[in-house]
Amino acid sequence: MDAAEPGAVLTPPPGTYAGPVVVDKPLSIVGAGQVTIDGGGHGTVVLLKTSGATLKGLRLTNSGNSHNDIDSGVQVRGNFNVIKDNQIDDCLFGVDLQQSEDNVVRRNRISSKAVDLGIRGDAVRIWYSFRNQVTDNIIRDSRDTVVWYSRDNLIARNDARRGRYSLHFMYSQTNRVEDNHYEDNSVGIFLMYSDGVVVRNNLIANAAGATGIGIGFKETSDVTIEGNRVLYCAVGLYLDVSPYQPGTSNSIRDNLIAYNGVAVRFLNDWQGNAFIGNKFQGNITQVVVEGGKTANRNHWEGNYWDDYEGFDRDGDGIGDTPYALYDYADRLWMDVPPAQFFKGSPLLEVLDFLERLAPLSAPDLMVRDERPLWGAEVELAIADVGAVLPGGKGEEVPEEKAPSQPKGTGGFDALEALRGALDGK
DSSP states (O other), rough: TTTTOOOEOOOSSSSEEEOOOEEEEEEEEEEEEEEEEEEETSSSEEEEEESEEEEEEEEOOOOOOOTTTOOOEEEESSSOOOOOOOOOSOOOOEEESSSSSSSSSESEEEEEOOOOOOOOOOEEEEESOBBEEEOEEEEEEEOOOOEOOOSSOOSSEEEESSSSSSEEEEOSSSOOSSSOOEESSSSEEEEEEEEOOOOESSSSEEOOSSEEEEEEESOOOOOOOSOOEEEEEEEEEEESOOOTTTOOOOOEEEOEEEEOOOEESSSSOOEEEEEEEEEEEEHHHHHHHOOOOOOSSEEEEEEEEETOOOOTTSSSSSSSSSEEEEESSSHHHSSGGGGGHHHHHHHHHHHHHHHOOOOOOEEEEEEESSOOOOOOOOOOOOOOOOOOOOTTOOOOOOOOOOOOOOOOOOSSSSSHHHHHHTTTT
16 A cells, blocks of 8 residues: 555455555555455554545454544545445444545445444444435444534435434435435434435334334424335324424425324424325324424325325315314323323223213314325335345446536546546446
């Protein structure tokens, strides 16, 4: 490495090499699945302190254990780098990007150390970094994937399981989250203070613990939640003071929210969300509002509700009467959360029946959908993401295009190196 010229391609002979390694010039290190770099249990295995470098087909293992130092398989401190087709295991953190732009993290297999969930590191950590692409990675037994103080990143076609937060945004605007598979994690996707994010065509399943949430927002505005499948979670959608910015709204459209404990939970009586064309199927409770009486200050239109009791006599696919959801005895456990333990018990079911039969007071209207869908085809299949990994099988995924950026003047061109790495050169 020391003798290599910038832009050189290094193909080490098969074997295990001692780390940590610092790459301070634009090189391509290609392992073809036969090269291991062992960090020896100290620090970060590979540190990229350059732009335009490529790590491909390597096994990176045995980082240090320091959370303060963010001991990782790869730390990125530059732009236009490519980390693809690697196996990163027994590393506290997987890939850490800080103040780095236009990098590609693609088709890697990432896992943390065999410790308790709360003290593992994050699979991918993006901090104050812009226009990066994190795509087609397989993540197992790590803690979180986090995006903090970062804009315009793409998180697509990743498969993450047995972690805490599948994906956690904080103060990160205009990012895209598409076609990911998140299963058996404590929480699916959570957006905090992160406006303008698009969450589209993801599958989130089995976030079923006490804090299990499929997709959650806190003080988040102008988000698009579209075409997702949220299945078998404790709470499907969770909204806390969202949208937050005056004059903004959130679009929640064409999602399948099925077989959850609660389909939509509002932390308070809020407004500004548009629920259009969603399918609510098989949920124990459709809508819950804590600390308030109604979710009807939001816009509900053209959703499918499996507990709709009306008819479609004209056959236009729209119910003849509005869907109206009232709360009866459910108000007890909404106002006193510990009482939820008894939901479904004979006592609460009898109370609910008597309330509906002869209410002592007018029940609160929770939701009114003027044009409920009469029928809906529901797709529940949970399929693996087909991604090609070192030594793995699957359908080839299309290459991401290199970010568009003006060339530098003279010397090594990091953007051209990135394009070449994505083209397989």
